[in-house]
Amino acid sequence: IIGRLAAAGIAPANGGAWLQPVALETRRMRSARFVVRTPDRSAMDLSADVAMVGMGASVALAGVTIIDGGYVGEAGAAERAGDVRSGALVLYRDTDPPALPQPRPTDALTRLAALARAGARGGLAIVADDAFDRRRAAFDEGLVTIPSDTVPTVRGIIRESAAKRLLEAPAPLVADVDVGTEVVALTSHNVIGILRGARRADEYLLYSAHWDSFGHCRPGEPDEICNGAVDNASGTAGLLELARAFARGPRPDRSVLFLFTTAEEMGLAGSRQYARTPVAPLDRTVVAFNLDVIALYERGNTVGFVGAGLTDADSVFERLATGQRRMLEAGPMTRMVVRSSDAWSLLMAGVPSFILSGAIGSGTNGNSAFRDYLATRYHRPGDELLASLPMGGAAEE
Secondary structure, three states: OHHHHHHHOOEEOEOOEOEEEEEEEEEEEEEEEEEEEOOOOOEEEOHHHEEEEEOOOEEEEEEEEEEEEEEOOOOOOHHHOHHHHOOOEEEEEOOOOOOOOOOOOOOHHHHHHHHHHHOOOEEEEEEOHHHHHHHHHHHHHOEEEOOOOOOOOEEEEEEHHHHHHHHHOOOOEEEEEEEEEEEEEEEEEEEEEEEOOOOEEEEEEEEEEEOOOOEEOOOOOOOOEEOOHHHHHHHHHHHHHHHHHHHHOOOOOEEEEEEEEOOHHHOOHHHHHHHHOOOOOHHHEEEEEEOOOOOOOOOOOOEEEEOOOOOOOHHHHHHHHHHOOOOEEOOHHHHHHHOOOHHHHHHHOOOOEEEEEHHHOOOHHHHHHHHHHHHHOOOOOOOOOOOOOOOHHHHHO
């Protein structure tokens, strides 16, 4: 990436350096004990219904009060209540309330941070029974955090049926919690280049794409490597081409930043680090565009608009889509993608940030290809460079 940027005439952006270090900490669950006592002193052992990690290798909480946090962030939610400040263990929903017209400007980590700042010692997200085993697997494989994340001493998930038993039981409930966690620290890097603007160099446009995938992801199988050709070598290649095109064309008025993030697949860690330690002031970053999964569909599909309704830019993109005789839309697929992309990290930091993609429009030319990709190749060894990969949609975007 650095070689291609330098050859194109792009300069390093991080104080003369290409690389921005991103410290990562992987926390793997090694053991979890969760025993709840009711007012009559009877005990419920729900250890099989939770998955947890702790801030340290061994964490024990004795007699911690359990409270219902509801949808954290809503008016009257438990992180504002006095019993949270006393050091409670909060059961909460880490999804949006039903029938919300658009995603709230919050996510699982910001909800955990709200609980931690209010004094909660632990937070357990309530997870539907049919999704629990899949979510638990992430705790076995390891949750990735960055040191500046604010989280309670214990974080985890609880099976919905078990949470229902607790929340319907007589209060007060207290729990004894013991968590064993393996903590592994490592450092990766974002790559950041800049093309200085001709007239307003202290204002910035930002283009991003994540360069990471999974590497060895299926040990023991004939093909064990998840190459990530579409997700997201295609976006990385697209960003390199944008850098080359900008550098060889007329110098833009504003400066242009090219941000290649690490650890997107590990919870948007690279983009979250950039949002907390940006190389250019966020309040002077006019807009950010994220490229992800671009080589997948042909021209002419409706334009899925990730970030719709969250800033005042919607009308701008409506004009652009109309100019291509296409429809701009924000359907269920765009809502599914918004919190799982690097665009979200910048949105949460106050920068208008978007993905515009035919892959997640509702038209069959893109949407069906995306759904087929999710079902057959996404995060699997089959995500390889194929001669059949269509490029028309990427060129049009």
